[in-house]
Amino acid sequence: DVKVTQSSRYLVKRTGEKVFLECVQDMDHENMFWYRQDPGLGLRLIYFSYDVKMKEKGDIPEGYSVSREKKERFSLILESASTNQTSMYLCASSSGTETTGELFFGEGSRLTVL
Amino acid sequence: GQNIDQPTEMTATEGAIVQINCTYQTSGFNGLFWYQQHAGEAPTFLSYNVLDGLEEKGRFSSFLSRSKGYSYLLLKELQMKDSASYLCAVMDSNYQLIWGAGTKLIIKP
Numbered sequence: 548d549v550k551v552t553q554s555s556r557y558l559v560k561r562t563g564e565k566v567f568l569e570c571v572q573d574m575d576h577e578n579m580f581w582y583r584q585d586p587g588l589g590l591r592l593i594y595f596s597y598d599v600k601m602k603e604k605g606d607i608p609e610g611y612s613v614s615r616e617k618k619e620r621f622s623l624i625l626e627s628a629s630t631n632q633t634s635m636y637l638c639a640s641s642s643g644t645e646t647t648g649e650l651f652f653g654e655g656s657r658l659t660v661l
Numbered sequence: 662g663q664n665i666d667q668p669t670e671m672t673a674t675e676g677a678i679v680q681i682n683c684t685y686q687t688s689g690f691n692g693l694f695w696y697q698q699h700a701g702e703a704p705t706f707l708s709y710n711v712l713d714g715l716e717e718k719g720r721f722s723s724f725l726s727r728s729k730g731y732s733y734l735l736l737k738e739l740q741m742k743d744s745a746s747y748l749c750a751v752m753d754s755n756y757q758l759i760w761g762a763g764t765k766l767i768i769k770p
Binding site: 588591 | 665760
C-alpha cells in the first residue's frame with residue numbers, strides 16, 4: 548500500500564520555537580508538496596520540490612523553509628513559530644510521469660502555536 | 662485572480678443522490694480534480710476531468726464543462742460513510758493546483 552507518512556500528528560509549540568515537520572513517501576515520487584489547511588480556505592501551497600535538493604516557493608512561503616536532501620523525504624521548517632502558523636499541515640507527493648498529477652497525501656500534522 | 666467556488670455544506674439522505682457543484686475562474690486549465698476528505702484524515706483522490714463530459718466510477722460521477730467553468734460531483738446511493746468534505750481543485754496553465762475551500766457533506770439516515 549502506497550504511503551505518505553508525516554512524523555507528528557499533533558504538536559504544541561511556543562511562539563519563537565523552531566519547528567520541524569517531516570514527511571516521507573515510499574512511492575519513489577519525484578514531486579513533493581507542503582500545504583496548510585485552514586477552515587473556510589482551500590489548501591494553500593507553501594513549498595514544493597520536483598527533485599532532490601530542489602525547492603520552489605508556493606503561494607505562502609513566508610515564515611517557512613524546506614529541505615529535500617533525499618528523494619523520499621521533504622521537511623518543512625518553521626524557523627520561529629508564530630501563532631498565525633497554527634494550522635493543519637499536509638504533505639503530498641506525486642509522480643512526475645503521471646499526466647493526471649494525482650496527489651497522495653499524508654495524514655496531516657496539526658500544529659498549535661501558543 | 663484565480664477562484665474556485667463550491668458550497669460550504671450540504672445535507673442529504675442515505676440512499677439518495679447528491680450533486681456537489683464547483684465553478685472556477687483560473688489562468689488556463691489543465692484538468693479538474695475531486696478529492697474526498699474524511700474528518701481528521703488525508704484527502705484521497707476521487708476523479709480527474711480534462712475533457713468535457715461525464716466520467717463515471719461506480720457510485721461517483723464527475724462532470725466538466727470547460728466553456729462554463731463548471732464541474733459537478735454526483736454521488737448516488739448515498740451511504741453514511743460518504744459523510745466527508747469534497748474538495749474541488751483546478752490545475753492552471755502553470756500546472757499548479759488551485760483549491761476550493763471544500764464542501765462538507767452530511768448524510769442523514
